[in-house]
Amino acid sequence: MGALSIRNVRRSYGNVDILKGIDIEVEAGDFLILVGPSGCGKSTLLNIIAGLDKPTEGEIHIDGRDVTHALPKDRDIAMVFQSYALYPNMNVAQNISFGLEMRNVPKAEREAAIQRVSKMLQIEHLLDRKPGQLSGGQRQRVAMGRALARNPTLFLFDEPLSNLDAKLRVEMRAEIKHLHHKAQVTTVYVTHDQVEAMTLGDHIAVMKGGVIEQLGSPDDIYSRPASRFVAEFIGSPAMNIVDGERAANGFASHGIDLALTDAQRAAVGNAHAEGILYGLRPEALSFADAGLPGTISLLEPTGPETYVLLDTPIGKMMARVPGKVHQQLGDAVHLAWQARDAHLFDAKTERRVAGSG
Amino acid sequence: MSPAAAPSRFDWHRLALWSVLLLFAAVFLLPMYVMVTTSLKDMEQIRQGNLLSLPTSPSFDAWSKAWSHACTGVDCGGLKPFFMNSVVMVIPAVLISTLLGAINGYVLSKWRFRGSEVIFALMLFGVFMPMQVVLLPMSQVLGWLGMASSLWGLVAVHIIAGLASTTLFFRNYYVGLPDELVKAAMLDGAGFWRIFWRIIVPLSTPITVVTLIWQFTNIWNDFLYGIVFSGADSKPITVGLNNLANTTSSVKEYNVDMAAAMIAGLPTLFVYIVAGKYFVRGLTAGAVKG
Numbered sequence: 001m002g003a004l005s006i007r008n009v010r011r012s013y014g015n016v017d018i019l020k021g022i023d024i025e026v027e028a029g030d031f032l033i034l035v036g037p038s039g040c041g042k043s044t045l046l047n048i049i050a051g052l053d054k055p056t057e058g059e060i061h062i063d064g065r066d067v068t069h070a071l072p073k074d075r076d077i078a079m080v081f082q083s084y085a086l087y088p089n090m091n092v093a094q095n096i097s098f099g100l101e102m103r104n105v106p107k108a109e110r111e112a113a114i115q116r117v118s119k120m121l122q123i124e125h126l127l128d129r130k131p132g133q134l135s136g137g138q139r140q141r142v143a144m145g146r147a148l149a150r151n152p153t154l155f156l157f158d159e160p161l162s163n164l165d166a167k168l169r170v171e172m173r174a175e176i177k178h179l180h181h182k183a184q185v186t187t188v189y190v191t192h193d194q195v196e197a198m199t200l201g202d203h204i205a206v207m208k209g210g211v212i213e214q215l216g217s218p219d220d221i222y223s224r225p226a227s228r229f230v231a232e233f234i235g236s237p238a239m240n241i242v243d244g245e246r247a248a249n250g251f252a253s254h255g256i257d258l259a260l261t262d263a264q265r266a267a268v269g270n271a272h273a274e275g276i277l278y279g280l281r282p283e284a285l286s287f288a289d290a291g292l293p294g295t296i297s298l299l300e301p302t303g304p305e306t307y308v309l310l311d312t313p314i315g316k317m318m319a320r321v322p323g324k325v326h327q328q329l330g331d332a333v334h335l336a337w338q339a340r341d342a343h344l345f346d347a348k349t350e351r352r353v354a355g356s357g
Numbered sequence: 358m359s360p361a362a363a364p365s366r367f368d369w370h371r372l373a374l375w376s377v378l379l380l381f382a383a384v385f386l387l388p389m390y391v392m393v394t395t396s397l398k399d400m401e402q403i404r405q406g407n408l409l410s411l412p413t414s415p416s417f418d419a420w421s422k423a424w425s426h427a428c429t430g431v432d433c434g435g436l437k438p439f440f441m442n443s444v445v446m447v448i449p450a451v452l453i454s455t456l457l458g459a460i461n462g463y464v465l466s467k468w469r470f471r472g473s474e475v476i477f478a479l480m481l482f483g484v485f486m487p488m489q490v491v492l493l494p495m496s497q498v499l500g501w502l503g504m505a506s507s508l509w510g511l512v513a514v515h516i517i518a519g520l521a522s523t524t525l526f527f528r529n530y531y532v533g534l535p536d537e538l539v540k541a542a543m544l545d546g547a548g549f550w551r552i553f554w555r556i557i558v559p560l561s562t563p564i565t566v567v568t569l570i571w572q573f574t575n576i577w578n579d580f581l582y583g584i585v586f587s588g589a590d591s592k593p594i595t596v597g598l599n600n601l602a603n604t605t606s607s608v609k610e611y612n613v614d615m616a617a618a619m620i621a622g623l624p625t626l627f628v629y630i631v632a633g634k635y636f637v638r639g640l641t642a643g644a645v646k647g
Contacts, residue, residue, distance in 0.1 A: 050540075050544060051543075052540050052543070052544075071543075072540075072543045072544045073543060073544065073545070073546035073547075073548075077544065078544065079540075079541070079544050081537045081540070081541060082537075083535055083537050085535060085537035085538050085540065085541040087538065087541075087542070087555075087556055088560060089556070089559035089560055098542070098545050098547075098555075099544070099545035099546055102545050102546035102547045102551065103546050146541075146545075
């Protein structure tokens with residue numbers, strides 16, 4: 001029995017369907033990421049898990065108990081909000097212990113919890129301050145401390161890092177990962193940031209339009225995206241996708257043959273697809289003496305690597321090459337890649353072509 | 358030398374601004390000046406007819422007469438009993454209407470339910486409803502409740518009449534508080550009332566001060582409800598003042614009338630001076646909150 005079980009959850013407001021049947025099983029200690037563009041229903045799903053919203057249909061089980069109609073306080077969960085939602089009228093210590101106080105935990109135990117949590121998060125020196133006197137990062141820590149104080153069976157995070165600046169975000173991301181590793185509490189984490197999703201999650205559910213496009217490990221999601229949407233949503237710069245059709249020796253786009261492995265060729269042959277989409281991650285492309293010809297139309301050096309946008313006969317391609325690039329804008333180059341790095345999708349359904357890798 | 362000359366340069370804008378402001382201040386303060394000086398004069402000086410002159414031998418005789426032995430109709434006990442009636446009426450009426458407004462605002466902003474917006478719209482209607490409309494039905498209801506012509510009936514009327522504005526104030530203020538505070542408190546295990554008392558009320562100081570001042574001023578200054586719904590010994594200060602000023606005797610004692618008017622007006626003045634800084638802060642609080 002999983003720590004969290006979401007069974008056929010639907011949610012509609014009037015005749016707008018926000019969630020169209022979500023099924024997820026989360027094992028104890030697992031870190032699940034819900035990721036997707038705005039309006040995909042990820043926050044609604046999190047609110048339903050928290051009990052702040054009710055599903056129109058379906059069930060939520062936490063720790064083997066049906067909590068679909070339970071109040072938020074009876075679910076043994078803690079949540080970190082995007083805006084932190086610290087109580088402005090209470091100091092940090094009171095914020096952390098408010099949940100314990102509401103559950104009639106004796107004062108001595110509350111003090112112990114404050115000490116334990118503040119030590120873990122290194123906020124001991126802030127206990128007497130009001131939230132208004134804290135920086136963004138400190139507020140974030142206090143919000144996590146409030147969630148940690150109760151030792152919940154389930155942690156919920158609603159885009160907790162999106163209000164922080166880039167540097168702090170990376171720090172706090174590492175800290176959350178570290179805390180989860182130490183505490184091993186089952187966690188559901190909503191984000192729209194694919195880097196957070198890839199770095200933090202044991203499992204990732206990529207959502208779009210109220211359905212789960214793909215649920216799997218970060219490696220599954222990245223190496224074997226189940227659909228064109230997942231392929232383009234995860235990974236930066238996004239995957240290059242070109243359209244084409246079956247050709248005599250496999251696959252061609254705009255009259256140019258593109259390499260396929262034997263397995264891919266068989267899969268394309270078996271698929272009943274009208275057209276095929278051929279996807280290549282930017283890091284799969286490299287400069288070579290021969291291959292797909294192209295001219296450089298944009299250079300974006302990031303330091304450790306350079307993003308190169310090229311005009312090729314099959315369309316614009318983004319390549320991600322290590323280090324500096326000595327070529328100039330407008331230079332003609334050739335692109336090469338391994339056939340096994342290609343991702344094939346049905347042009348009509350935009351699903352991955354079965355057996356293609 | 359030119360930089361030093363700059364401050365002494367004549368500034369027409371500033372002069373115009375100050376002139377206009379001082380003029381308006383004088384216009385507003387002049388009646389107050391006349392009231393205060395007249396109340397400190399004796400009848401001898403008043404009869405000389407110079408409204409703006411300072412009292413030659415200032416005394417509080419008129420004040421003490423207005424307070425304790427001026428005639429209001431056939432009684433000659435001054436304003437004191439009316440003043441006390443008003444105090445006994447205004448304190449529960451202000452506190453209860455403010456508290457109920459806070460609870461209403463809390464429900465209408467943070468615990469919305471099907472139809473809550475309609476209820477809010479209907480309550481808003483109450484803000485614009487003329488007071489006269491409710492006179493007859495209200496006296497009927499007070500009669501049924503056995504509260505007619507009593508101070509408690511008057512308190513009830515003021516609470517009900519004030520609910521529309523107090524609800525509006527608190528609702529609009531609470532809309533600006535993040536919903537996530539309530540959600541976080543729900544997850545922390547707090548219920549409806551604990552969230553209200555522990556989270557919402559401590560954040561309500563500015564709007565509470567605004568509402569208290571608003572309600573105090575309205576209820577203290579009310580004349581219509583006071584004269585319609587009060588009984589013989591439950592008349593508020595405004596009715597007392599009216600009776601005092603309209604009681605005809607051989608001589609019209611302007612100094613006593615002015616002192617009585619000052620007595621009737623001082624409590625609201627006092628409230629504004631004590632809490633005025635919160636009043637301005639509260640009115641603008643909604644505007645600066647992100």
